Amino acid sequence: MPDIRAFFWFFDFAGTRETKQVELTGAEIFVRSLVEQGIERVFGYPGGAVLPIYDALFQQDELQHVLVRHEQAATHAADGYARSTGRPGVVLVTSGPGATNAVTGIATAYMDSIPLVVFTGQVPTALIGNDAFQEVDSVGITRPCVKHNFLVKDVNDLAVTIRKAFYVAMTGRPGPVVVDIPKDVATARAEFHYPKRISMRSYNPVTRGHPRQIKKAVDLMLSAKRPMLYTGGGVILANASSQLTEMTKLLGYPITNTLMGLGAFPATHRQNLGMLGMHGTYEANMGMHNCDVLIAIGARFDDRVTGNVDKFCPTATVIHVDIDPASISKNVKVDVPIVGPVDQVLKEMLKVLKESKKKPDADAQKAWWKQIEEWRDMDCLKYDHDSDLIKPQFVLEKLYEVTKGKAFVTSDVGQHQMWAAQFYKFDKPNRWINSGGLGTMGFGLPAAMGVQFAHPKETVACVTGEGSIQMCIQELSTCRQYGLPLKIINLNNGYLGMVRQWQQFFYDGRYAMSYMESLPDFVKLAESYGHVGMQITRPEDVEPALKEAFKMKDRLVFMDFLTDKSENVYPMIPAGAGQNEMILV
Amino acid sequence: MRHIISILMENEAGALSRVAGLFSARGYNIESLTVAATEDESLSRMTLVTRGTDEVIEQITKQLNKLIDVVKLMDMHEGPHIEREMMLIKVRAAGPAREEVKRLADIFRGRIIDVSDTTYTIEVTGTSEKLDAFVGAIIRTDIIEVVRSGVTGIARGERALHL
Ligand SMILES: Cc1ncc(C[n+]2csc(CCOP(=O)(O)OP(=O)(O)O)c2C)c(N)n1
Secondary structure, three states, rough: OHHHHHHHHHHHHHHHHHHHOEEHHHHHHHHHHHOOOOOEEEEEOOOOHHHHHHHHOOOOOOOOOEEOOOOOHHHHHHHHHHHHHHHEEEEEEEHHHHHHHHHHHHHHHHOOOOOOOEEEEEEOOHHHHOOOOOOOOOHHHHHOOOOOEEEOOOOHHHHHHHHHHHHHHHHOOOOOEEEEEEEEHHHHHHEEOOOOOOEEOOOOOOOOOOOHHHHHHHHHHHHHHEEEEEEHHHHOOOHHHHHHHHHHHHHHEEEEHHHOOOOOOOOOOOOOEEOOOOOOOOOHHHHHOOHHHHEEEEOOOOOHOOHHHHHOOOOOOOEEEEEEEHOOOOOOOOEEEEEHHHHHHHHHHHHHHHHOOOOOOOHHHHHHHHHHHHHHOOOOOOOOOOOOOHHHHHHHHHHHHOOOOEEEEEEOOOOHHHHHHHHHHOOOOOOOEEEOOOOOOOOHHHHHHHHHOOOOOEEEEEEOOOOOHOOOOOOOHHHHHHHOOEEEEEEOEEOOOHHHHHHHOOOOOOOOOOOOOOOOOOHHHHHHHEEEEEEEOOOOHHHHHHHHHHHHOOOEEEEEEEEOOOOOOOOOOOOOOOOOOHHHH | OOEEEEEEOOOOOHHHHHHHHHHOOOOOOOOEEEEOOOOOOOEEEEEEEOOOHHHHHHHHHHHHHHHOOOOEEEEEHHHOOOEEEEEEEEEEEEOOOHHHHHHHEEEEEEEEEEEEOOOEEEEEEEOOHHHHHHHHHHOOHHHEEEEEEOOOEOOOOOOOOOO
């Protein structure tokens, strides 16, 4: 035999020898791994335990590092980046206080199933457990709010651990993953090899929904008299909006989206009844309460959606599509469960639907829609248009008009968040960025930074309140450093409005600690950071001011709207009530 | 109802705390928990005993399965199985009581594994119920110390929890 194999063998061997010679430090392995993973940007803040990593970052230019002003903001920025792109967000913080500051952002991402990989520095392995300077048990502290976490004790495991971290964060039901890297691991040397593919015997997310269950679900959907589609953030995470939209239009059924699911089906489409839940529309909640077949897709029957579970959808047979088996029948008993990736299941459902001879019952649909239109005619989101005070709802309506519905909108937590969800009509997914599960005040501004980094040419607005904005206000400095032209819409009612609303309704108007005193002059504050500040006090100035602000394409504009202090969010389902027990205006 | 759940996990530091943390965070109760490596050093096997309605047990197994380090698990009650627990019990055994304790140990097929002038230490193995019965049979004031291993279990016949 001619020795052609030996020839190749020689080259293989030479190749191996060559990679063997290249030993990198852990810090360099960290950088190379992220580059190999296709990461372009890390949000972070330096400190002692991560100095070797920062030194490695300094000596390269493939990976950008964004310096925030507080580690919480690093996690929210990475989170906003992830939510608006579908790609993982990456964070780098130091040990001890760096890690603990990041926890709020990690928990925020966890509750909304957002893929983040958070690298925390750790004291050298020899000191772990000694109460060393800036030591905390980061793996222990974050365990209940991560999808998984790792402590890397050997530099030889670093690359593969990073690969696993991204794999776990991004597949199945996504979520944050923490990788804790002791300082000596960052300085030790090892060969570098970043695995392209990875498999873990203990982690095998489902890749297909059960075909028989899918057929059963479609059959049930087609026999429905009063159907209702209820869809959540899972549709957006699975990038399945187009399939959802196609299927919903094909069926002609009403659809409602959760707070996390807004934009998965166009808000301006007639079939969309708007958001459901505690501050959802009358038509969406009544539709839920009265439906006979509930088609839940990528939604998790959260208590803010269901209200009292004993009164939830009393007449419905429930279909539930979700990637996470533990979500199924957790809060509400499901009749037809389908565990699988939402995009794949919807594709399969569409196929079955198109092949099916059965069609939706036209007469029943007519009657059902007639009923729904009656509910819709209640016009539950109406508010006073003749007020001398700026109504927050009005600002949001104008924001929608001025940005032509095309902005990315982040929000903080409170009344302004609910009004933004109600009044800004999202026709596309990944545009509405808010902390739904954890409800983290302080999320809006840093999240908007992450969105703007991901979409430098797009319009990014942050809808906030004077309470929330002060929780991460320091990030105005980051925005200045990186020239992020965000538009901040501060709905300043002088109150922790959502708290005040609950105190008005449920605590006889005893407004304990919900009044915001000693507010800064937001205009001067913005200016002191080098931004543009505006204060708007009259309804007639709202639209012109918005127009002016959004014309300033390269400046951050902080718009302080002094709004009606007494406005409340309606409709409202009080905690413990059923979906048909809404407080209307 | 009482369930014995056996879990094969990656033998990693922190694996135990992930399980314990899950139970405390979600408010599930653990009656007993045992862990040790298996014949495959990379795996550890955990046996836990918990109580709950069918819905709660379903959630527990789903949440356990969701832990990234969990490779496989089995609810023993889905089929016939054997359960065992071991107990070491030190009892006062002086005077006329000495004979009586020995007789009781024999009835329960316990083995006396340590003897002093005034005490016996007895090893008993069996179901938790049997151990309870043995403890119940001894005069309370005569019990000096009780150590129980926690329950382990294995399925009968071909059914097995392995990779
Ligand atoms: C970090 C954090 N702390 C406390 C809360 C409780 N909380 C929910 S809404 C709210 C008031 C928010 O006030 P503001 O940002 O001014 O918005 P508004 O409700 O007035 O629109 C508070 C304190 C929270 N969600 N997050």
